[in-house]
Amino acid sequence: VRYIANRSSGKQGHAVAAAAAIAGARVTLISGPVVIADPAGVDVVHVETAAEMLDAVRRALPADVGIFAAAVADWRVANAGHEKIKKTADARTPSLSLVENPDILKTIAAKGPQRPGLVVGFAAETERVTDYAAKKLAAKSADWIVANDVSPESGVMGGDRNSVHLVSAGAIESWPEMSKSEVATRLIERIAEKLAAHRSEAAR
Numbered sequence: 001v002r003y004i005a006n007r008s009s010g011k012q013g014h015a016v017a018a019a020a021a022i023a024g025a026r027v028t029l030i031s032g033p034v035v036i037a038d039p040a041g042v043d044v045v046h047v048e049t050a051a052e053m054l055d056a057v058r059r060a061l062p063a064d065v066g067i068f069a070a071a072v073a074d075w076r077v078a079n080a081g082h083e084k085i086k087k088t089a090d091a092r093t094p095s096l097s098l099v100e101n102p103d104i105l106k107t108i109a110a111k112g113p114q115r116p117g118l119v120v121g122f123a124a125e126t127e128r129v130t131d132y133a134a135k136k137l138a139a140k141s142a143d144w145i146v147a148n149d150v151s152p153e154s155g156v157m158g159g160d161r162n163s164v165h166l167v168s169a170g171a172i173e174s175w176p177e178m179s180k181s182e183v184a185t186r187l188i189e190r191i192a193e194k195l196a197a198h199r200s201e202a203a204r
C-alpha cells in the first residue's frame, strides 16, 4: 500500500532491451514495476524489490553483456509491515528505519567467473553529471557508464527524449539529444562493435 521507490518510467531500459533484440541478441529484461508494455522478442522477468532484481540477474547469467539501467531504490524499510500502517488518533508521524539495498551493478561487475564480458551501467545525476558518472564507473567497476541529467528541467524523467554522455575509462563522449529509442540503438551499435573487437582480439 505504501512503499519507497526511485522514480523511473523504465522507458530507457526497455528501449535498450528492444534494440538489442532487434540487433539479434538473446535478451533477458529484468524490469521493476512499470506501466509500459513488455518489448517484443525479449524474455521478461518482472520483479518488485532490489533483492528480487539481484536474484533474477544472477539467474540470467552467464551473459556476454550486462546493461544496468534500473533506477534501483537505494534503501528499503527495515521492518516492512504486513498490514497497512494506519494513521493513529494522536496523529503522530511514524518514523521509518531504512537499510541499504544491495548494489546490483557493483555486485555483478565485481571480478569473478560470472562477470559479463562487458558491463554497462547508467548514472542518473542532477548536477556535475560526467564527474559523478566517472566516479561511479570506478566505484562500481563498470566498463561504461551512460550518464544522464535527470534534473526536473531536463524533462528526461518520464519523457521520451534523453541526452547522454558515454563515459569509459579515460574518455567521455557527449551525444546530442535524441529519443530514448535512438539512444538505445546507438548504444547497442557501440556494444556490438566492442564485442566484435573482443572476438577478433581473441581469435588472434
Ligand code: CTP
Binding pocket: 050, 068, 069, 070, 071, 072, 073, 074, 101, 102, 103, 104, 105, 106, 120, 121, 122, 123, 124, 125, 136
Ligand atoms: N544501481 C544498482 N543497484 C543499486 C543502485 C544503483 O545496480 N542499489 C545501478 C543503477 O542501475 C545504475 C548505477 O548503479 O546502473 C548508478 O545508479 P544511480 O541511481 O545513478 O546511482 P547510485 O549508485 O544509486 O548513487 P547515488 O544515488 O549516490 O547517485
